[in-house]
Amino acid sequence: MDGEVLDRVFLTRVVEPGDELAGRWVREFGVSEVVRRVRGGRALPGVSARRWSGLRARAARAEPERDLAEARAAGVRFVTPGGSEWPGQLDDLADARPLGLWVRGRPDLRMWALRSVAVVGARACTEYGAHMAVTLAAGLAERGWVVVSGGAYGVDGSAHRGALGAGGATVAVLACGVDRPYPRGHTELIARIAEQGLVVGELPPGDHPTPSRFVLRNRVIAALTRGTVVVEAAYRSGSLVTARAADRLGRYTMGVPGPATSALSAGVHELLRGGAELVTDAAEVIELVGDMGELAPVRRGPVLPRDLLAPATRRVLAALPGRRAAAADEIARGAQTTPDDTIARLYELTALGFVERHGDGWKLTRQAVMSVRTGSQHG
Known part of the structure; x- marks a missing residue:
């Protein structure tokens, strides 16, 4: 077993996803030195005594060999930076880059990520939001694009179902271990995604989601894809976090307009006022994220x-x-x-x-x- 892979698996049990301080340690000292220090060496720079004690306590319970064995038994592999399946665009996250990704499913993550779009939005979406998510995702899938979302209720689930229903490709990025589908009500859907597409996450087998992990998961969705479409979102929606992360990373940020009276469209409209691109169907999304010449049809009224x-x-x-x-x-x-x-x-x-x-x-x-x-x- 590659020592660096084992060390990275170890660190997924010790530090939280997106921990930029830990990312800086890895960059400056190397993975093996960080592991050695956390296991019993001198404290690394920039960390309080209290936090260092917490990291050491986690390290004492980490069993990377067991995690890898459990992952293999569940049909899960661990993909690391620099490996043949690692999506290079995740490196844009700099020190917030994942230590590695746990991947469930047969396709090659790197290849799929090259032509992918995130479709995200409100969990408690309206019928309109669900319809637009299904329609957009199906249209993207039919045109050979991979639909990436977070596996949640509402817009996320509708986007995954739209892609699957069109016989296309979809990736669910989870905020927990990929062997423990969350939410529970999407167990069947996530199993279907793993069969037909990919289920991806930063957390080791069996780990549970927390509110902060959902927020941090969104940066992976943003970095992995060429652009993010927000279908419905209130002012404080987590999907706006994904869109803002996409914007910071230089990806396309898009929004689907809704009724001006709908609180679930208010966040999207604010995004559009801030400079995001307005889109209403898959062709308009592809015109932005696709290759030169992939233009949406010109919209015209009826010929009189x-x-x-x-x-x-x-x-x-x-x-x-x-x-x-x-x-x-x-x-x-x-x-x-x-x-x-x-x-x-x-x-x-x-x-x-x-x-x-x-x-x-x-x-x-x-x-x-x-x-x-x-x-x-x-x-």
Whole structure:
């Protein structure tokens, strides 16, 4: 067994995820020296006596060989920085980089992370939020993108289900041991993710989640992916932590708008006001995070019959009064053209059903009046 791997497994029992002081120790002294000191050597710099005592107490109970054996029995592997399966983008976390990741599932984490998007949001989401999460995730999965989320209730679970339902790839990043699905109500879902995708976490087998671990887990979701989409979020939502972490890391930060009256969209709207990108479907997400040329389709309203007219003919049509007949010279002045040109275009409009002759005047047909009204509504 590689000594550094064993040392990193040991430290996952001793220090909390995202501990930047411990990360600095590893960077400055090396993993083996940190392990030696924690096991009984001189205290490392920057730590209080009380905290050092706590770390030593944890170290006394750590059994890395047992953790690895339990992981193997559960079909879990331990991936370390610099290894062939390590996603290099996690190195952007600097001293907050994970010591390693416990991975459950067959696919290669590094390869999957290269083309991945985080879809996160409120646990107590609305039907709208659940629908948007499912639709976005399914659309991303169908286009070959990996959907990453946190395995929680609400938006997270909907995103995972959307990707799975489309036969696509999804990764759940947990705030506990990957052999202990949390929340309990998602045991079946997380088992399905492990079968069809990947379940990932920083904590060793059997470890439990805490509020702080949920928050720290979010930095991994942000760093692992090319961008983060927040579907629904109140002002104090944990998913906004993920979005802000993504922004700090230089990843794309995106939000799905919702009703202005919804408290569960208030956090997303604040994110959008702060400069996040507004997205409404998978194509718009991919336009941001994808390769050059992966553009979303141009959004247009319906094509109306008058849109097919030549510009000069449209000007003549627009110059006709809405409720009365008008002489050709009056229409010509409104269209800024000659009476002869106007009369020729009026006959064209008559043949197309837009205009009808009334003695010496010309008047819009009922069809044309409705077309003008409809056009103004779409304009």
